[in-house]
Amino acid sequence: MTRPKAVLDTNIYIRALLSPTGGSSKLLNLWLQKRLTLFTSKLQIAEPKETVNVINEEGRASISEDDFAALLNLLENRGNLVPSTRQNKVSPDPDDDWMIGIAIKAGANLLVTENPKHVYQAIMPRNPPIKVLSIKDALKWLTSKAKV
Numbered sequence: 473m474t475r476p477k478a479v480l481d482t483n484i485y486i487r488a489l490l491s492p493t494g495g496s497s498k499l500l501n502l503w504l505q506k507r508l509t510l511f512t513s514k515l516q517i518a519e520p521k522e523t524v525n526v527i528n529e530e531g532r533a534s535i536s537e538d539d540f541a542a543l544l545n546l547l548e549n550r551g552n553l554v555p556s557t558r559q560n561k562v563s564p565d566p567d568d569d570w571m572i573g574i575a576i577k578a579g580a581n582l583l584v585t586e587n588p589k590h591v592y593q594a595i596m597p598r599n600p601p602i603k604v605l606s607i608k609d610a611l612k613w614l615t616s617k618a619k620v
Contacts, residue, residue, distance in 0.1 A: 476508045476617060479575040481585035482519045484607065485543060486527070489535045495607040499584060502614055504546075511578035515556035515570060517547050554578045575602050584610040 480499060487496035503510045520543075524535050554577045556570055575583045583604045605613060 475506065476582050476614065477511060477578060477580040478503070478508045478582040478584060478610075479511050479571060479578060479580045481571055481583075481587075482516055482523070483586055484584060485520055485547070486523055486535070487586075487607075489524075489539055489543060490527075490533050495611055498611055499607065499614075502611075504550075508582070508614060510547075510551050511554055511574055511580055512547055512551040513554055513556040513570075513574050516574060517544060517551075520544075552578065582610060582613070 478499075480496075484496045484499060487494060488500050491497060499508075502508050520540075524540050527533050528535060554574055556573065571585070572583065574580075580602055583602050584607060585604065586607065603613065
């Protein structure tokens, strides 16, 4: 069986740092176990820095610099980097257009986001088709693929 090619929404990386036992962490563990191939871009890797700074400054939660640096190092060194390509108007959230562009450029068959409704399925490429799933649904789908 070929490994699913996946792109994770940037907020999934942040959630993994905030909850080491949550669904986002489970997705990252599947990647580290080589059960999926992860695609990202330098632009996406740079994006969480701003979010982590805001989270820590506002005191909503705390993400250690060491944990954050380790995650960025993993993404840069073990993730499959593709050039950032913005797909225009494939989401009501313009920030998601970059993530969708990564999925299209990579030929991914899975895009995982907390907000699947933010992706206009009608204009997503059909060849290869890209499943747009929530974290929970992606974990179910990946688990069922492993049993095949």
